[in-house]
Amino acid sequence: MKKTFMYITMFIITIIYLVPFYILLNVAFKPTTDTSSFWVPPRQFYLGNFTNAWINAKLSRAFINNIIITFCVVAVVIIISSCAAYPLARYRTKLNNIVYMLCISCIVVPPLTILVPLYKLIVDTTGTSTYLGIILPHIAFQLPMAIFLYTGFISSLSRELDEAALIDGCSRFSIFYRIILPLLKPVTATIVIFVGVNVWNDYTFSVFFLQKPSMYTITVGLSQFFSQFSNEINWVAAGCLLGMLPLTTLYMFMQQYFVKGLTAGAVKG
Amino acid sequence: MNNAFAKKLKSPSVLNIMYIPALIFFVVFIFYPFVKGVRISFLEWNGYSQNSRWVGLDNYKRMFADPDFYTTVKNTFIYGVGSTLFQNVIGLAFALLLDQKLKGKVFVRTVVYLPVMISSIIMGYIWYFFFKYDGGAVNDLIRFISADTEPIDWLASSDRSVWIITFVNTLQYLGIAMMIYIAGLQGISKDYYEAAYIDGAKGFSVFKNVTLPLLMPSITVNIILNIIGGLKLFDVIMAMTSGGPGYSSSSISTMMYQIYFVRMDAGYAAAMGNFMFMMITVISMFLLLYLRKKEVEL
Numbered sequence: 001m002k003k004t005f006m007y008i009t010m011f012i013i014t015i016i017y018l019v020p021f022y023i024l025l026n027v028a029f030k031p032t033t034d035t036s037s038f039w040v041p042p043r044q045f046y047l048g049n050f051t052n053a054w055i056n057a058k059l060s061r062a063f064i065n066n067i068i069i070t071f072c073v074v075a076v077v078i079i080i081s082s083c084a085a086y087p088l089a090r091y092r093t094k095l096n097n098i099v100y101m102l103c104i105s106c107i108v109v110p111p112l113t114i115l116v117p118l119y120k121l122i123v124d125t126t127g128t129s130t131y132l133g134i135i136l137p138h139i140a141f142q143l144p145m146a147i148f149l150y151t152g153f154i155s156s157l158s159r160e161l162d163e164a165a166l167i168d169g170c171s172r173f174s175i176f177y178r179i180i181l182p183l184l185k186p187v188t189a190t191i192v193i194f195v196g197v198n199v200w201n202d203y204t205f206s207v208f209f210l211q212k213p214s215m216y217t218i219t220v221g222l223s224q225f226f227s228q229f230s231n232e233i234n235w236v237a238a239g240c241l242l243g244m245l246p247l248t249t250l251y252m253f254m255q256q257y258f259v260k261g262l263t264a265g266a267v268k269g
Numbered sequence: 270m271n272n273a274f275a276k277k278l279k280s281p282s283v284l285n286i287m288y289i290p291a292l293i294f295f296v297v298f299i300f301y302p303f304v305k306g307v308r309i310s311f312l313e314w315n316g317y318s319q320n321s322r323w324v325g326l327d328n329y330k331r332m333f334a335d336p337d338f339y340t341t342v343k344n345t346f347i348y349g350v351g352s353t354l355f356q357n358v359i360g361l362a363f364a365l366l367l368d369q370k371l372k373g374k375v376f377v378r379t380v381v382y383l384p385v386m387i388s389s390i391i392m393g394y395i396w397y398f399f400f401k402y403d404g405g406a407v408n409d410l411i412r413f414i415s416a417d418t419e420p421i422d423w424l425a426s427s428d429r430s431v432w433i434i435t436f437v438n439t440l441q442y443l444g445i446a447m448m449i450y451i452a453g454l455q456g457i458s459k460d461y462y463e464a465a466y467i468d469g470a471k472g473f474s475v476f477k478n479v480t481l482p483l484l485m486p487s488i489t490v491n492i493i494l495n496i497i498g499g500l501k502l503f504d505v506i507m508a509m510t511s512g513g514p515g516y517s518s519s520s521i522s523t524m525m526y527q528i529y530f531v532r533m534d535a536g537y538a539a540a541m542g543n544f545m546f547m548m549i550t551v552i553s554m555f556l557l558l559y560l561r562k563k564e565v566e567l
Binding site: 003020039084088103113197200207236263 | 282283284285287288290291292294295297298299301302303305306309316317363366367369371373374376377379380381382383384385386387388389390391392394395396398399401404405406409410413440445448449452497500501503504507508522525529535538539542543545546549550553
């Protein structure tokens with residue numbers, strides 16, 4: 001009896017979560033001329049919306065931009081944060097503790113609150129609508145959490161590793177490079193996913209810093225597309241479906257990594 | 270290798286240069302803009318010209334005299350507190366359910382977590398298909414149930430739109446809260462439950478006296494996370510209403526965006542940014558201290 005009730009609840013939850021996707025698919029596969037309710041499945045699978053969305057929202061360009069930006073941010077964040085975490089985890093001097101506290105306090109700064117001066121800074125230096133102009137602020141705001149996760153992980157590694165290597169004549173830098181770095185793989189996977197998903201899905205920074213159509217990311221491209229073609233709702237639906245496809249597909253295949261990556265970033269914050 | 274140099278490479282302090290790149294990023298892109306933002310908030314400036322005028326606290330005075338500002342602060346609180354409440358209550362309920370021995374629970378978890386992968390701007394558009402006035406899925410459903418009901422313009426008045434946006438945000442990020450609670454539940458040793466049963470505790474009293482206190486660290490994390498997320502909500506609002514009509518469903522963040530890019534009032538926008546920063550910092554610090562104290566008490 002109790003079990004039956006639980007299964008019914010599970011079923012209802014699943015329905016509530018899948019209905020939006022059901023509606024999205026219906027709208028995306030119907031021609032614009034089909035004015036039947038969104039609840040009614042399409043009579044035939046019409047693909048014209050996808051070509052229209054792909055061309056008008058300039059999605060091919062947007063995908064390339066997304067890949068370039070996400071890749072660069074993830075790569076630089078991993079390098080800088082793993083390096084920064086090593087001294088912060090191993091040598092807890094007064095100075096390093098202050099530096100660590102500064103890093104952590106950056107986690108709570110919502111980027112939006114300083115967007116006006118940040119925007120001014122980008123305009124004055126790299127300029128808006130450049131790769132550098134979006135990648136650098138992203139890096140700055142993704143670093144704190146990455147440093148936090150790396151520092152926690154390195155602290156949990158045995159110090160005897162370092163000492164043994166030191167006695168063998170390793171320099172401090174080569175200890176990091178030869179001994180610690182290879183051990184960081186699991187936490188690196190977490191950080192890659194955490195930073196990657198955040199940057200890939202970002203809208204706040206992108207809408208401020210990328211104003212030239214050729215520089216739009218998927219989210220900005222879609223929002224411009226939406227305001228331009230808000231009557232062609234089927235095109236918008238097709239665009240949304242294309243935009244969310246890469247990450248949802250990855251998620252389906254690498255579920256446990258994604259859950260771990262995004263939840264670990266959250267828990268430890 | 271030169272001996273002195275080799276020695277230097279072995280002293281711990283030389284490693285400190287490894288965090289200098291990170292510090293440079295923080296100083297240039299976080300600390301410097303923050304200080305600069307305080308300065309801009311004392312200026313009358315359109316955001317791009319070379320001319321600006323020092324007006325002291327005028328922007329802040331304007332802000333506190335602006336009725337639109339109070340609307341957005343109220344909305345921001347609804348987004349923040351509403352999302353936090355719903356995500357935690359429903360997230361915990363889901364976690365309790367999906368932590369049982371049930372077939373297919375992993376599948377349900379996967380489905381609930383799925384929206385976390387999707388950009389919230391896209392999520393906002395998907396829900397727009399539901400709450401659209403003309404041909405929206407919800408209005409169709411209402412008409413299907415009773416044919417002569419007038420369609421409702423869900424997003425036209427703030428009474429509804431603010432709560433709809435809160436609902437969309439809750440539904441999207443519920444998965445994170447749920448997963449954190451599931452992890453928390455699995456971390457509770459079975460011994461506690463056995464001890465409680467021996468003492469004759471049952472059902473709800475076990476939940477209240479054993480589960481909840483031991484889950485307190487997860488509750489703290491979730492509340493802090495959700496309150497910050499809700500107070501700075503931006504994407505979903507932009508997707509569903511752009512803060513409108515007027516500022517009726519605006520949060521501080523979307524109003525700031527409008528003031529900066531549409532009204533070209535950079536000083537005022539910076540003042541709002543500083544207010545928002547103070548607000549989020551004070552609320553999250555206060556909550557953190559309060560919840561940590563609770564954790565010790567329980």
